[in-house]
Structures are given as structure tokens and as C-alpha cells.
Amino acid sequence: MNLLFIGWNHRATPVEVRERIAFTPEKAREALKHLFAERILTEGAIVATCNRSEIYGLSEREDAADAVATFLSSFHQVDGGVLRQTAVSGGGEETVRHLFRVASGLDSMVLGEAQILGQVREAYRLATETGAARVVTNRLFQSALECGKRVRNETTLGARPTSVPGIALLLVGRVFEELEGRRVLVVGAGETAELTAQLLVENGATDLRVCNRSEGRAAALAAAIGGRAVPWESLVTAAAESDLILSATGAPEPVITAKALAEARHRSRRRGPLLILDLAVPRDVEPAVDELSDVYRYDVDALNEVAAENAAARRAEVPKAEAIVEETVVKFRDWFGGLHHVDVVKALRGKLEGIRRQEVEAYRGKIAGLGPDAEKVVERLTDSIVSKILHHPTVGLKEGNASERLERADAVRALFRLDPPEKP
């Protein structure tokens, strides 16, 4: 019986290989069915993201990892040698630790990223739906999800964004409760301006204006994002009347100067906080606008600086997250170790023997009144009853495949309450 994982991820496998063995939900279902039909696995699940394709499962074969690689080679029509060379695999506790680290975002390309927990949940849902998740997979994935949640709640591993768009949105959220109704000025109509403006629209921006030297491109972008174009000559006036400025032109010099903005804001009646996200290099907005009250300017360097600080803060949280992973691994190990059939039979016998002794002790006075040999007879009789009760469970715990045996062992442990109650 072998609890194993084999996978291809961003750490060891080039993207050319990863994209060829990517799993859609349909493909994952189909692969799982084949893996059981060919008796490579008795249960399992496939975690599929853009950075990893990993198979977790229980097998009775010693060469299970190799067999999975061989199967996938024919399933995805990829050279088996390449797959074996670039695979990451492990068995037993390594499998558990790896999945828990994946679910916690510790193994992600962007440390602590949030989506992975949802992707592990999706993998588990798919495995349950196809009947591939049985007792070990259930416990393994439930523990992984619990571990991931704990890491998110008890550490700040994923709390601070590390991407420029993520930081930009967070900054917007520090100034405005919501983007709806806030006046957003997009300066420039290139790719950066368009992508960031789209992001703002997705996050609730409704009142957008686009200002660009080429009026045609401004009109096109305005139409694409549901805003309206503003003539280039009105740039500073429009800036003064905005709540948020997103600037990304290719201009060689600042297009918004501190003096012009100060004068325009003085003329304008709109004086709330103004957030400026200057994504252009060279910068579009003169740094001297920092001196204006209620104006908050962030250029690319500032955003990158924040990104670097946040990444460092995430790295500092790794030991805490690893400790949570280890704690969860130990809990799983204790549970999994308790499913070994010899241990289960031993624990069950101990439990029944305890009950037998207790009852015999309770009736000892009455038994003594029945005659000199009564005590020995009762001892033999009750001992024999216990042995007979234990016979079928003992045999049953050895029958079937690994998953079936472990399912029964788990059921016996639960039904006879063989585990000590968990500490709160």
C-alpha cells in the first residue's frame, strides 16, 4: 500500500511540457477512470492549475509512480522519458507534506497566492464527483483544505499583494470605499492603459474619461471601456476634476505638472482626495505634485517598491506557515498510521477485552455464589465470545484492495471509538 504523488510543476517542468499534460476537468475525470480501471490507483485526485498537473493517490503497486507516468505518456501523447525526467514525486509523508504546502501557497510561483486553495478544493470536488475520492483521499484533501485555510487565517502570507495591478487596486481601496461613481481619468490609450482601465471597470468603475493625444485612439478606448473621450487640451482640467488618474502615455516629459494641477484644482470645486497611478516610464506626472495636499501619487518605482516590500513580508511569514503544515502533517500521520490492520485489530481486542473484564468484575459476587468452578467457566465463556465476535472483523480488515481495507479500518475505529477524543 503506497500513498504517493507524481506531478509536473513550474519548478521542474518547462512550460512546453506542462502545457501538453494540462488537464481540463473532463480530461481529469477520464484519466482518473483509466487509472482505476488499470488498477494503478485504488483512489486519488488530480490537482490541475496553470502551473501544475499533479496526481495524488493510493496504490498497491510498488512502481505506482512510474506506472502513472507511463499511463500519462500515452494519455497525453507525450514522450515518457521527458515526463520521467521532469516529474516531481514522493511517497508516504512526503505526499502529505507536498499537498499541504501546495494548498497553503508555499509551493506556488507567487508565494502565498490565494487561488490555489480554490483549485485544490476543485480537484477534491471533481474526485468526489467521479467516485475517485475514498477514505484516504477524503481525509488527505480535507486536511489540505484545513491547512490552507489556517495558513491564510493565522499568517499574513497572502495578505499583501505582490503584483502591480493588485497593489494599484489595494491603493484605490485605501482611498475610496468603492469605485462606482468615482471619476476616473485614463491618460493614454496604449496597452497598459487599456489593461489597467479594464481592471478598474471589472472592479466597479463606472465614470471613466479617456484623454490621449490621438483623439481617435481615445475614442476607441473610451468605447471599449464604456467611458467618454476628453480632448487633449482639457487634460489638466479633467485631471483636477477626477478622483483617480491612471496615466500610461509614451510622452518623453510629464504631461501633468504640479503647477498646472494646483491651479486647475484651485479653479475646480472638486477637492476630495486624488489618487494618481502613474504607470508610464518616463513619468507622466511631475513628482512635485506630492507637495499638493490631498494628492497621492504612485509611480512605477513606488509600486514596484511596495511589491518588493510585500514579497519580503510574505517570505518572512514562511516559517509560521511551515509550522502549520507540519502540525497538520503530524495529525494526518497519526490518523493514517492508526489504520494499519494489525493496530486496528489490537485496539479492537483491547477495547472488547476491557468491556469483558469490567462486566465480569461487576458480577463477580453473584458468580461466586454459583459454585466453585463458576468463575473459571464465566472467564472462558466470555473470552470465547470476544474471540468469536472479533473473528469476522479481523478477516474483513484484510480483504479487498488497499482503499477498501482502509475504509473498513476507519469505520471500525470510528464505530468502536478506538481513538482517544481530540484535544480542543
Add this chain to the structure above:
Amino acid sequence: MSAAQLASALGLGALVLYVLATGLYVLNLLRPSAWTGRLATVAAALGAVLNFAALYARAVALESVPYRDLLGSMKLFGFFLAALNVVLELRHRDRSLGPFLMPAALVFMLVALLETPVPRAPSPQFKGSIFALHVTLNMLSYAAFAVACALSLLYLLAGRALKHRGRALAGPASRLPTLAYLERATRTSLAVGVVTLLAGLSFGFFWAFRIWGPQNVRWGLDPKVWVAVATLVFYAAILVRARSGAAPVTTARLCVAGFLLILISYTAVNLLVTRLHSFT
């Protein structure tokens, strides 16, 4: 137990809860957790309830409005601060005002507990709802200006953190409300303060006319009256400026300065200068 002793015991209970709430709010700002936050709110709310009960017991002991002297009015002020904090928190689901308002409520309650009210027959002029409304509304306006001051301090802190790049995105500053909310809430508090101060002063004038008659207007020369009118004009001007598009940073600074004026009016003017408002 006499009503006066009961008032002191209830006040002490309120004080203990305010200490607890202050500690929990600060802890929640530094190391946020759902339970710390909830406990802080519960402590502040229970403290306000006990504070109100203490005021009621004091009213019974004095047979008059319980806040016609300095310490009684401080107890009322503490109550308003705690109650406004809880109301704003429940309304906006935001606990960032607590670490600023609760210590103030605590200080006022602490000072107020330095005396035990001695029952004495109130002068007839201090009876009646007009006088009670005058004092209550004026105290409510002071509490609203205190909230505006706390919101303004938060605005200045949050703005400063945003000017220093990533500081607004990490640590306690990242848990402050948004600038837009702080600006809006400051304006609302200012409006509440101006309206209640105007109403409180109007009731005061009406009460004075009734007591001394229109032919005797010497009460109008009392320094406290002039300071109160000046406070009203000052805050009304800030409000008008804020509503007509003044820079929020300037409004915030003026609100902080204005509250210093109130503190001076409430302490130095009442204790040293005025005769009619000298807390009998």
C-alpha cells in the same frame, strides 16, 4: 445604598468597562481578531449603559438634571462619546474610531468620578425641560465635534501613510477607513455638531429670557456665551467651506484646532472666567 452611592458605583463600573474597551480597541488595531473587536464593542456598549444609569442615579440624588456641574457634565460627555462610538461602529461596521474615542470617554469618566454628588435642593431655575435641553444639546454638540476631531486625526494619519508609499498598505494604517469615508463622516459630524449647538444655544437664550426677562440681558455679556457663539460661527464656517469644496486636509486640521478651542471653553472658561456658567 443611597442614590449618590449608587451613582458612584455605576460610574465606577462604567469606568472599568471603558478601560477594558480602550485596551481591546487598541489591541484590535495592532493585532486584529474578530473576538477582540467584538469584546471591545460589547465592553463599550455596556460601559455606555452603566454610564447612563450612573447619570440617572445622579439625577435622583441631586433632584435635578445630573450635569449642571462640571463633573456631571463630564459624565454626560463620556456617555455621548461611548454611545456615538458604538452607533458609528454598528452603522459603518468599522472599529477604527474606538481607539481614539474610548480613551477620551475614559478620561472624562475618570475625572467625573472624583466626586460624590451631595444631595441638595436645586435652585428652581435649574428645573424644567428647557434648561435640560440646553445643556444636553450643547454637550451633544461637543461630543459630535470630538468625533469630528477623531475622524480628522484619522484622515491626517491615513493621508500621511498614503504619502509615504507602502505604509498605508501594511500595519495599523492599513486598517484605517478609506479617506473618502473619513472625509464624508467628518462633514456629517460637523453638521450634527453645528445643528445641535445652534439648537442648544437657542434653548439657552430662551431659558435666559424666561428667567431674567427681556429687559435684563446682562447674561448676554457672560464670556461663556460669547465663546459658545464664536465656537458655533467657527464650526459653521468650517462646515460651509467643507461643503463648498475646501481641501479635506485643511478641514481636518481646522477640526482638530476647533476641538482644542472646545476643551479650553469647557475647562478654563467654565472654571475661571464665566460666572453664569461656573458649574454650581
